[in-house]
Structures are given as structure tokens and as C-alpha cells.
Amino acid sequence: MGTTIQPVTHVSMPKRAPKKRWRQWVTGYSMILPNFIGFFIFMLIPIIATIGLGFTEWDLVNDPRWVGLANYKHLFKDRIFWLSFKKTIWFTLINVPVQSFLALLIAVLLNRKLKALNLFRTLFIIPWVCMSVAVGLTWTWLFNTQFGYINHVLTSLGLERIGWLTSDKLALYAVIFVNIWQYLGWHIILLLAGLQIVPQELYEAATVDGANNWMKFWKITIPMISPFFFFDLVVNMIMTLQIFDLPFAMTNGGPGNATRVFNLYLYQKGFSFLLMGEACSMGVVLFVLIMVATFLVFKFLGSRVNYEM
Amino acid sequence: MEKTISAKRLLLYLLIIGILFLYLFPLFWQLSTSLKESDEVFSGYNLIPKKVTWKNYRIAWSQFNVKRYLLNTILVSSIIMLGTLICCSMAGFAFGQLQFPGRDFLFFLYLGTMMVPGAVTLIPSYYIILRLNMANTFAGLILPFFFGSAFGTFLLRQFYMTLPKDLFEAATIDGAGYFQIWLKVMFPLSKPAVATLGVMTLVQHWNSLLWPLVITQSPALKVLAVGLSDFRLFRNIQWNSLMAAVMIAILPMLLILFFAQKYFVKGIQFSGINR
Incomplete structure (x- = not known):
């Protein structure tokens, strides 16, 4: 049997295979071409160009002029640059743990056989599908010193009105609060997906051994969810370091420089002061910041994560 | 009990x-x-x-120019979505099912850029659009995103890789060309993945602020995010009319969320877990 079939395949293969393979190459390259053009022109070239332009003085009108490290030197002496740098780090340090942990608590609450689970999940991501500019304005109205709902609640409790967005001490926290609110649902969905993978038998076995809910949470849920939670922290950090829309819409960086986060200052450097070279060097700094932060998180938190699934 | x-x-x-x-x-x-x-x-x-x-909605619609902003947003975000779906589907299929030299290298190049913040590509992209004479035009709003994203290609590649190899071979033996295999056999199967990418892309570009902000100045071209953000600096805002404008801006996405909720959930899970 084998001997009668073998020659057939041997004869047909060399004839067809090279042509087929060649056709597959051509089709493969043509099918990625449109996507690749976009990627090449608006991703690859700009990344390389930004690094180069970071060493130049450039106002869009005249040709870029090579200035070496002058932009970086200038940035590191710029008080507002450091301010925006610190604001962004502070924003991230508060936002990420609070948001991710709150999301974990709600995800644990939702992780049961609930008939309305899909509805609840959908309701929790509503703020995420809303445009930041829109909900930023809504919160500006809620935070309004004179007529806002939040100060209405405070005054009816007999407390003083607070200038949430007009005080340079509070404005940043108000924006962080809104950011936590807006993306909470996103993190809930992500962590819920992780929780649903935890095998039910573990909980059943623990029940047999007489464990209560609190023990199950700390001994089963937390170790099992830790890779997801760690992952959520990393993604959250990378997103938060790039925050722009909310501070732009709610306070435009003010009052003073209270909410002038990194990306907002970069935008203003480039498009208000036309210091394109310096703006590009800020882009490089942001990228390095994200890389370093990610590395540090992996180094100091990553080793504590339980990967035995 | x-x-x-x-x-x-x-x-x-x-x-x-x-x-x-x-x-x-x-x-x-x-x-x-x-x-x-x-x-x-x-x-x-x-x-x-x-x-x-309902007076506030009338004021927002005409006096606040929300009608124009809404139409612009619909136009821009739906064209971007369409382009993304086509380009990413084709590229996802090629990366996931076809063999060609340099495929994996290119794919890792794509993945590598996914961590690069948007601020890094902003200024050169703006300059390219400027040189193409597309600043302050719809084309300038759309073009950089029309060809799809690394994220979208990644999402669809992962989908195409889950399709059984037999399907591909059966179609090859029937004598279909590779493009035909994609168009007639594989693309129709990819509806859930395409829907997921579709809603994620639509929401992203419906809400996007930074690029439209730098690329458009004239009120006739502004999208909702840019148009609404102008109100942040106003003193004595008519809050009721502004809230009506805000309602109009978010309502289309709320409707889509309720009709396509499972695709949103899938999209979020994908952007988290496979990153």
C-alpha cells in the first residue's frame, strides 16, 4: 500500500509547492501592505523622528537646527517641567493602587452566579464609553463651588463649601477622583475575567475544610488572581502616566500649575509655544519614564506574583 | 436554610x-x-x-453647534472604523494563516510599538499631515488611523490563529487563491472578532481628543470632544444647555454599549489579557 501511494505525493509536490509558496508570499505581503503603510508612516517613522528631533531646535516654520543635548539640559532646569513630572508620578501613585484595588473588591462582589451579571457589568462600563471631555464637564458642574451638587451635600450636612477645582491643593485630587471613577469599570471587567478562571473546586475543598469567606478570599482568591491583578496594575500605570484628556477638560492644567500633568505640558510646549524640539524630547522622557517604571514594577512586584495556575 | x-x-x-x-x-x-x-x-x-x-437640547443643538460636531464625529469615527476593520482583517489573516519571510519579525515590530505612548508619535505625525497639506481637513483627522492599528491586527491575528488548519487546506485544495480563502471562507467566520475590534475602534475615535485638537482649528471641522472642550474656559456657562450637549455627545456610545455589550466585554478582556 505504502509503496503505491508514495510516488504520487513525490511527483505532485515538487511541481506545485514552489509556485504555491511564491503565491503565498505575494498574497501575504499585499494583504499586510495597507496596514503596514499606516504603521510605517504614522508609527515607525514618527518614533524615529521624535528621537532625532529631540536634539534639535524647531518651530515647524524653519528647518530643525541641531542643538545636541540642549533641549534636555533646558528641560531639567525648567521648574514647570519638574512640576509636571511630579504631578504625573503623584497622579499615578494614587490612581493606580486605589483604582485597581477598588475594582478588585467590586469584581469579587460580582463574581457569583448572578442572573443580572451581564447587566451589572454593562452598567459599570458606562463611564468608560463616555468621552472624557464630556464627563469631565459633568464633574466640573458637580464640583462647582457655588452651585455644584457636592457642595450642596456638604452644606446640607452643615459643612463649608469647598473650592474643589479652584484650590491648588485639591484640584489634582479631584481630577484623580474623576479618573478613578471613569475607568473603574474597565478594570472590573478585566479582573472579573481573571476571577472566573479560578476553579470552583478550590472553594468547595476549602469549605469542606471549614474555611470561612474571609479566609477563602485571602488564601484562594488573592493568590489565584495575583497574576491578573499584577497585570492590571502594569496596564493601569502605563495608561495613567499618559493622562491628558481629563485634566485638559476639567482644569486645563490650573489653577496655576496644580493639574499640569506631563502630557498637558508637552502639548503646550509644542502647540502653544511652538517649541517642537523640546516637546519631542519630552516625548522621549515620557517613554523612558514608562519603561523604567514598568521595569521597576516587574522587579519589585513581579517576583511576588503567584504564577502557578 | x-x-x-x-x-x-x-x-x-x-x-x-x-x-x-x-x-x-x-x-x-x-x-x-x-x-x-x-x-x-x-x-x-x-x-x-x-x-x-427640552429647550436646552435645542440650544445645544443649534447655538452650541453640537449638530455640526456630531455629524463630524460620526463621519470621522465611522470612516476610521471601516478602514481599520478592512486593513486589520487582511493583515491579521496574513499574519495568522500565511507563510512569508519576515512575517514574525514584522509582527514583533508591531507588538514592540504598542507600548510607545501616543505623545511620542504626535509631533512628527502632525508634521507629515502638514506637509501633505491635510492640516485642518477631514482627511487629516482620518488618515493616520485609517489603515488600522497594531492592536487591531494583533486582535484579528489571534482570532485567525484559532481557526483549524484543515479549513485552510481544504479551501486550498478546492483551488481557491489565498485572497479568496480570506474573503469567502475566513472573513465571514471572523464576525465576532471584527465586531469586537469595531466597537473598540469606534469608542476610541468617537472619544479621542488630542489628535483632533492639534489637527483642526476651524469650527466647521471640529469633532465633539474638541467642540465641547472649548466650553471649559467659559465663565457663566449655561449649565443646563451644556449638560444637554454632553448628553448628545455620549448617547450614541451608550446605545451601542447596550446593543453590543458582549463585544465590549471581549474587547476589554483582550486588551488586558493579551497585551
């Missing part, structure tokens, strides 16, 4: 509904303000307006 369990359930439901009410309260307040007469906006704090008026 039965009774205590159902009481626990009830408590759980009440707790979740309570959290959700608090969580979504800002949006209820926004809706409520948008339906109030001006004198009630500054005097009462009732969630249900004493007298419901």
Missing part, C-alpha cells in the same frame, strides 16, 4: 444596585440638569426636575 440563602441574595442585589446608583449618579445628575429650566438649575437640587423642558 432556603430562606437565609435568598435573603443573602437579596442583600447582595441591594448592595450592588446601591453601589451602581452612587456610581452612576453623576450621569443621572447630568441628565437631570439637562432637562431643567435655568432658574431651577441654580435653586433646586431635586434629581427629578419640577418641570421638564
